[in-house]
Structure formats: C-alpha cells, structure tokens
Amino acid sequence: MLLGFKISQFILFQTVIVSGCLLLFSCGEKKEIQSYEIPSEYDGPVVTWELPDQWGENPDLSGPMAGSFHVKTELGPMGRIGVMPFRESVSSTDVANMFGMELGQSTISDDELKKISEIKLIEGREFEWILLSDKSHEGSTRAVLLALFRDKGETWLFPFIADHDLIKSQTRNFESFLASTTLRAGAIEIRAKAPALPPPPPAHHTHQNQGPTWDIPSHWVKREASSVRLASYEVKDVNGSTLDFSVTSFPGDVGGILANVNRWLGQIGIDSVEQDGLKKYISPIILDDKDAQLVIAEGTTDSLYAAILVVEGRSWFFKITGDRTLAKVEKSNFLSFLDSVCFH
Amino acid sequence: MSKDINTRKKRKSSLGSRRKKFAWLVPLASIRLTLTLLSLSMILIFVATLEQVRIGIRGALAEYFESMFGIWHYPEQFWGGEFLHVIPLPIPGGYLLGGLLIVNLTAAYITRFQWTGKKMGIQLIHLGIIMLLVGQLATQAMQEESRMQINKGESSNYIERFHGVELAFSDVTVPSTQKVVTIPQDILEDGGTVRTVDLPFKIKVKKFGVNCDFTVTPQGSNREGHANEVNRGVGQTANLTIRDKEEDFSSEGLNFGYLIFEILDGTKSLGTWLSLAHPGGNHWWKQSPKLSDFAFQPIRHDGRLWGVTLRSEREYLPYSIELIDIENEFYQGTEIPFNFESDIVLNMEKNQTRQALVYMNTPLRHAGKTFYQYQMNAAADYTVFQVIRNPSWLIPYIACILVSIGLLWQFSFHLVRFLRKNSNNAKPA
Numbered sequence: 001m002l003l004g005f006k007i008s009q010f011i012l013f014q015t016v017i018v019s020g021c022l023l024l025f026s027c028g029e030k031k032e033i034q035s036y037e038i039p040s041e042y043d044g045p046v047v048t049w050e051l052p053d054q055w056g057e058n059p060d061l062s063g064p065m066a067g068s069f070h071v072k073t074e075l076g077p078m079g080r081i082g083v084m085p086f087r088e089s090v091s092s093t094d095v096a097n098m099f100g101m102e103l104g105q106s107t108i109s110d111d112e113l114k115k116i117s118e119i120k121l122i123e124g125r126e127f128e129w130i131l132l133s134d135k136s137h138e139g140s141t142r143a144v145l146l147a148l149f150r151d152k153g154e155t156w157l158f159p160f161i162a163d164h165d166l167i168k169s170q171t172r173n174f175e176s177f178l179a180s181t182t183l184r185a186g187a188i189e190i191r192a193k194a195p196a197l198p199p200p201p202p203a204h205h206t207h208q209n210q211g212p213t214w215d216i217p218s219h220w221v222k223r224e225a226s227s228v229r230l231a232s233y234e235v236k237d238v239n240g241s242t243l244d245f246s247v248t249s250f251p252g253d254v255g256g257i258l259a260n261v262n263r264w265l266g267q268i269g270i271d272s273v274e275q276d277g278l279k280k281y282i283s284p285i286i287l288d289d290k291d292a293q294l295v296i297a298e299g300t301t302d303s304l305y306a307a308i309l310v311v312e313g314r315s316w317f318f319k320i321t322g323d324r325t326l327a328k329v330e331k332s333n334f335l336s337f338l339d340s341v342c343f344h
Numbered sequence: 345m346s347k348d349i350n351t352r353k354k355r356k357s358s359l360g361s362r363r364k365k366f367a368w369l370v371p372l373a374s375i376r377l378t379l380t381l382l383s384l385s386m387i388l389i390f391v392a393t394l395e396q397v398r399i400g401i402r403g404a405l406a407e408y409f410e411s412m413f414g415i416w417h418y419p420e421q422f423w424g425g426e427f428l429h430v431i432p433l434p435i436p437g438g439y440l441l442g443g444l445l446i447v448n449l450t451a452a453y454i455t456r457f458q459w460t461g462k463k464m465g466i467q468l469i470h471l472g473i474i475m476l477l478v479g480q481l482a483t484q485a486m487q488e489e490s491r492m493q494i495n496k497g498e499s500s501n502y503i504e505r506f507h508g509v510e511l512a513f514s515d516v517t518v519p520s521t522q523k524v525v526t527i528p529q530d531i532l533e534d535g536g537t538v539r540t541v542d543l544p545f546k547i548k549v550k551k552f553g554v555n556c557d558f559t560v561t562p563q564g565s566n567r568e569g570h571a572n573e574v575n576r577g578v579g580q581t582a583n584l585t586i587r588d589k590e591e592d593f594s595s596e597g598l599n600f601g602y603l604i605f606e607i608l609d610g611t612k613s614l615g616t617w618l619s620l621a622h623p624g625g626n627h628w629w630k631q632s633p634k635l636s637d638f639a640f641q642p643i644r645h646d647g648r649l650w651g652v653t654l655r656s657e658r659e660y661l662p663y664s665i666e667l668i669d670i671e672n673e674f675y676q677g678t679e680i681p682f683n684f685e686s687d688i689v690l691n692m693e694k695n696q697t698r699q700a701l702v703y704m705n706t707p708l709r710h711a712g713k714t715f716y717q718y719q720m721n722a723a724a725d726y727t728v729f730q731v732i733r734n735p736s737w738l739i740p741y742i743a744c745i746l747v748s749i750g751l752l753w754q755f756s757f758h759l760v761r762f763l764r765k766n767s768n769n770a771k772p773a
Contacts, residue, residue, distance in 0.1 A: 031528035035542035042516040050647040180647055182517055284563055
C-alpha cells in the first residue's frame with residue numbers, strides 16, 4: 001500500500017514539474033532559420049552566370065528573358081546582352097532571321113547562314129556564333145552577335161546587340177561570360193517557348209487560321225511576306241521617300257516593351273531610354289478591345305510608329321518606319337489601319 | 345481495536361503536520377475555489393461557443409482558450425444588446441483557469457487528502473484529472489497540425505503546416521541536390537534585415553502580413569503602398585497591388601500571407617521582390633499562368649541559381665507516401681460523403697514498404713505522426729491527409745485509466761465495507 005502512495009506522490013510531483021516546463025516551453029519557443037539539403041525537387045531549366053566587371057544588369061526582365069545586361073561605359077550603359085532559354089531545339093536560321101529582320105536584312109537562307117556563322121568551343125562547350133550587321137541604313141554600325149548553345153533538345157540564345165566596335169571590344173568578356181554559365185535543360189514545360197514558325201500571312205478581309213485581319217490603305221504596296229513577317233508593305237511618295245510597314249508576331253513578350261522600343265529607337269538614331277523615359281514614346285491604346293501600346297518616335301530624319309499588343313501570350317508588332325515627312329503624312333493611315341485590326 | 349485507533353490518530357497527525365508544513369497552500373486548496381473555477385470554465389465554454397459562430401473555431405481557440413483572458417462583447421442581437429454590446433467584458437482564459445485548477449487540485453492533494461487505503465480511490469481520481477489538464481496543456485504546446493497533398497500515382501515526402509509560413513530559398517544549381525534555407529514567420533514578423541551564413545546575401549524585410557488582397561493594378565495607376573517598391577519578379581511583371589487584410593480564422597478562411605523584401609549583396613541592392621503564400625500550398629500557383637512563378641522566383645547570384653518562395657511552413661519526412669488509388673462514395677442521391685478512401689504505399693527507410701488503406705476514422709500511424717483522411721478530389725485525382733503529431737497523445741488515456749481505477753477502488757472499498765457491515769448485522773445473536 002505504502003508503495004502505491006509513494007508512486008502516486010511521485011507521479012503527482014512529476015506532473016507538476018512537467019506542466020511547469022510545458023508552460024515555459026509554450027511561451028518561450030521561437031523558431032530559428034534552418035538550412036538543409038534535399039534531393040533536387042526543381043525540374044525546371046537552370047541558367048546561371050557570372051558577369052564581367054565591366055557589365056551591369058538590367059532590371060527590366062520579362063517574358064522569355066532570363067537575364068539582360070549592358071556594358072558600362074563612360075557614356076553610360078551601352079549595348080544589350082540577353083539570355084533567352086528556349087524549350088526546343090530552335091532553327092538557327094529562324095533565330096538569325098528574327099534579328100536580321102530588325103537590322104533590315106532580307107531573309108537569310110540556310111546556305112547564307114553557313115557563311116556568317118561558325119562554331120566556337122568555349123570551356124568544352126560548342127556555341128554557334130552568328131554575326132549580323134545592320135543593313136537598314138547606310139553607314140550604320142549597329143550589329144548583333146548571336147551565340148547559341150544546344151543541349152538535350154533545348155536551346156539557349158545569347159544575343160549581344162550593340163555598336164560593332166563595342167561588340168568587338170567586348171568579345172573576350174562575352175566569351176568569359178558564356179564560359180561562366182551553367183546551362184541545364186528543364187524537365188517541365190516552361191513558358192519560354194521556341195519562336196515557332198509564324199502562321200502564314202492572313203489574307204485581306206478573311207478569317208483564315210484564326211489570325212487577325214485588317215484593312216490596308218490601297219496605296220500601300222504589298223511586298224513579299226517572309227517566315228518572320230506576316231505582312232510587309234512599302235509606302236512611297238513622289239520624292240522617292242519610303243516607309244516600311246510590317247506585321248510580326250512572336251511568342252512571349254520578346255524582351256518586353258522597353259527592350260523593343262529601345263531597339264527601334266536605335267534604328268532611327270535616338271538614344272536608348274530607361275524605364276522612366278519610356279513614357280515619352282509610348283501611350284496606351286485599345287486595339288480590338290484589347291489594351292495595347294502605341295509607340296511614336298520621331299528622329300531627325302526618320303520616324304517610327306508602332307503598336308505592341310500581347311494576345312494569349314503572343315506579342316504582335318505593327319510597325320511603320322522610314323522618312324520622317326512621309327511618316328507624318330501616313331500617320332493617320334497607320335492609325336486607321338490599327339483601328340481595323342481584328343482578332344477573331 | 346486500540347491499534348486501529350492509534351493508526352488513525354497517527355495518519356491524522358501526519359495530515360496535520362503536512363497542513364502545518366504547507367500552510368500557505370491551504371487557501372489554494374479551497375473547495376470554493378474549485379467550484380468557482382469550474383463555474384468560470386462553464387462560462388468560458390458558453391462564451392467561446394457563441395463566439396465560434398462569429399470568429400470560427402481557430403479564432404475562438406486563440407482568443408479564449410489559448411490565452412490568459414479574452415475580451416467578450418455582449419452580442420448585439422441579444423436582449424439589450426444595443427446598449428450592452430459596447431461594454432468589453434474580460435473573460436478568464438483557458439490558460440488561466442487550467443493553470444489555477446492544476447494549482448488548486450495539487451494543493452488539495454497535498455493539504456487535504458489523507459493517504460490512506462480508504463482514500464486512495466479519491467487520490468487516483470484527482471490525479472487522473474490533473475493529468476487530463478496537463479495533457480491538454482502538453483497538446484497545446486506540442487501538437488502540430490499539418491497537411492499532405494498527394495496526386496494519384498505520385499508520392500510526397502513533406503508535410504505543410506496549416507498555419508504559419510516561411511520564406512524558403514533553394515539553391516538548385518547542382519542537379520542532384522538542392523540546398524534549402526528557410527526563414528520562419530517569427531523572424532519575418534520581427535522585420536529588419538536577416539543575415540545568415542547559409543545565404544550569400546541579406547534579406548531586408550519591408551512588409552510582412554498574414555493575409556492580403558492582391559489585384560492587378562489598373563493601367564495608368566501606380567501600385568499602392570510597399571508594392572510600389574517591387575521592381576523584380578512576379579510582383580512587378582504581374583503589376584500586383586497588395587492590400588493588407590486581417591487574418592481570417594473561420595474554417596473556410598483563405599489567408600494569403602505576403603512578404604515584400606529586398607535582397608542585398610553587401611550594400612548593393614539586387615532588387616525588391618513580392619512573394620505570396622497560397623493557403624492551399626504553393627503548387628496551386630501553377631494553375632494561374634501569370635502568378636505561377638510565385639512557387640519559384642529565380643534569383644541569380646555569383647553563378648548560382650536560387651529560387652525564392654513564401655510557403656506554408658514545411659517539414660520533410662524520412663519516408664514518403666505514394667498514392668495508388670482513391671475512392672469517394674456519397675450517400676445515394678446526396679452530396680453527403682459516405683466514405684473517402686486512399687490506397688497508399690508507405691515507402692520507409694531501408695527500402696521497406698507497407699501498403700495501407702486510409703479512410704474516415706481509420707488513420708495511418710507512423711513514426712509519431714497520424715495521417716487522417718482529410719480532403720479528396722476524385723476529379724483532380726488527389727488526396728489530402730491531415731497529419732497530427734502529438735507526443736502527449738498517451739496522457740489522456742493514462743489519465744482516464746487512473747480515474748477509472750480510482751472510481752473502481754472507491755466504490756469497491758465502500759461496497760465491501762457495506763457488505764461486511766450487512767453480513768455482521770445479519771448474524772443471529
């Protein structure tokens with residue numbers, strides 16, 4: 001019997017002690033920072049890099065761009081280097097044409113590409129090296145250096161868009177940047193899709209292939225559409241001045257509004273702007289009941305009017321560029337054209 | 345006979361000496377205090393039950409049971425409510441009443457109870473009640489409630505807490521393993537700049553909230569408050585405005601925790617991000633194309649790729665559960681569930697496996713955790729288990745056994761005495 005009492009006494013005091021400890025524990029517990037390792041759960045693509053000292057990072061990342069950089073110069077940030085992971089093995093010709101078009105080049109064939117491309121071995125990896133020059137203006141020094149790396153059905157594109165001399169002086173940095181990259185294909189589908197071949201140009205006033213339709217002013221002269229241009233027109237006046245009109249479409253936002261506008265500004269001789277300066281050139285408009293951006297940039301000799309519209313993850317660019325005086329005359333026609341754009 | 349009287353005297357004097365020794369405990373052992381505390385407990389339960397309708401079970405638990413006192417306002421819809429509603433009434437909370445009851449019972453145990461065979465049943469009953477109270481306290485302090493969602497044909501090796509978030513950084517540069525660094529909600533709530541040797545950068549907490557409303561900022565207007573500072577990640581690309589919201593304690597409440605933070609490399613800012621925690625688990629973000637990156641926002645630093653996400657506090661297990669099949673049945677012609685059933689395989693250490701069927705009231709118990717069938721979506725082919733870890737789960741059982749033995753002892757003792765007395769009286773003279 002005495003043993004029973006002793007046990008019950010023991011349990012009682014233990015209980016009191018435990019409850020005291022619990023009260024302290026419940027009031028005073030504070031969680032800490034934890035660090036641990038687990039088998040990798042991440043199955044997306046991995047793209048990493050180390051930047052050369054002379055390069056800076058652009059904060060305006062969007063769409064398929066995994067990274068965007070500039071070269072720090074005494075005159076400020078110059079050039080634009082990008083990192084674009086693609087889900088598929090993209091055709092080099094398509095990529096070259098995508099950038100070549102912006103430089104005013106005619107469609108590059110596979111044979112022509114072979115002449116301007118080479119294979120560079122950097123840190124044991126093979127990069128396809130393509131150098132494109134600006135053909136849109138005589139005396140233009142703008143160029144695009146494209147480096148493509150392919151692995152397990154995925155493609156990584158590194159475009160370097162800048163003045164020819166800057167590209168030349170930064171080639172070593174560009175190579176060391178490429179050497180520092182870690183590039184690993186992902187197992188899951190990512191949003192950055194390959195720039196698939198665009199659909200055939202929509203017929204005037206028809207509803208083919210669910211592409212948009214539009215009304216083209218009758219005096220605009222149709223030119224041959226390409227794999228990149230869905231529609232291409234030329235406008236000429238009696239003085240021989242010309243405007244080039246194009247409709248293009250790409251998956252994603254192709255680097256975002258700032259990147260595209262800056263590229264266009266460069267084509268008409270206007271300096272690049274930062275995000276804050278963008279407001280000077282863009283204003284919101286409605287295109288077929290959808291929010292879009294109207295770009296108006298007038299340089300000393302050339303002007304550019306464009307509309308950027310993103311529909312179902314795809315960017316549409318409607319752009320007219322060329323002689324400043326003729327552009328002013330055609331501005332109302334361009335805006336009428338935009339009014340007529342209709343997605344079905 | 346004289347021996348019996350001597351023993352009784354001796355025991356009484358032992359109680360007397362104890363009462364003298366612990367004189368300060370005598371007022372605490374008062375039966376009036378016991379009755380007062382029990383009455384207050386009934387009031388507490390009544391008030392909390394009324395309030396549960398308004399603030400939900402979790403809200404009522406936090407306000408009235410997991411506190412020293414709660415403030416109650418007389419319901420407006422009751423008689424005279426329009427006048428009485430404004431008066432705040434303090435109600436003693438669960439911790440206060442429970443703590444005082446433990447003290448009261450313990451004091452009574454020491455100063456009033458005689459440790460005799462006759463009274464042993466009473467002692468055991470009270471000891472059982474004390475253990476019940478302590479067990480409840482232990483449950484409050486140590487029980488963890490989590491969930492585990494598994495898609496059919498897949499397996500999962502982690503559980504996520506129902507409440508509480510963490511900011512998780514994952515270095516995914518190496519293909520085989522990923523390093524994870526988690527910063528708990530407590531630290532995020534404290535704010536300031538977080539430094540740890542495990543991360544190559546610092547995190548400056550700009551704003552943390554347990555719940556928010558998030559909307560896409562209309563074109564032409566600026567994001568509000570701290571969201572306007574966000575210049576990286578989904579917060580920027582989706583142009584989100586965040587409005588702080590009070591935590592919703594109701595059972596249907598969905599709390600989207602949010603964090604606006606800046607990452608600093610030394611003194612250089614790498615940008616300001618917004619992270620949102622999905623109340624159902626961050627895998628749900630994948631359903632929303634524009635916000636899917638909330639599950640993994642990339643940050644590149646020194647040639648390494650880190651992913652950051654604010655997620656429900658996560659615990660990795662040394663085993664995994666694979667969902668083979670699910671079945672849900674409803675009462676005919678109704679949508680009232682009759683049975684939810686998950687056919688699972690438990691993959692344990694050393695390649696051991698165990699197949700089990702988890703259904704209502706038949707949980708899976710493994711390694712100190714109990715997996716209850718919680719939710720199921722047969723259309724989407726997934727199941728959700730409620731996972732409970734309660735190291736003190738045995739205490740209520742022991743307490744009930746003690747109370748049962750005590751009652752049995754007490755009644756048997758009196759029954760035997762009664763029968764003896766009766767048989768003595770029945771003896772012929």
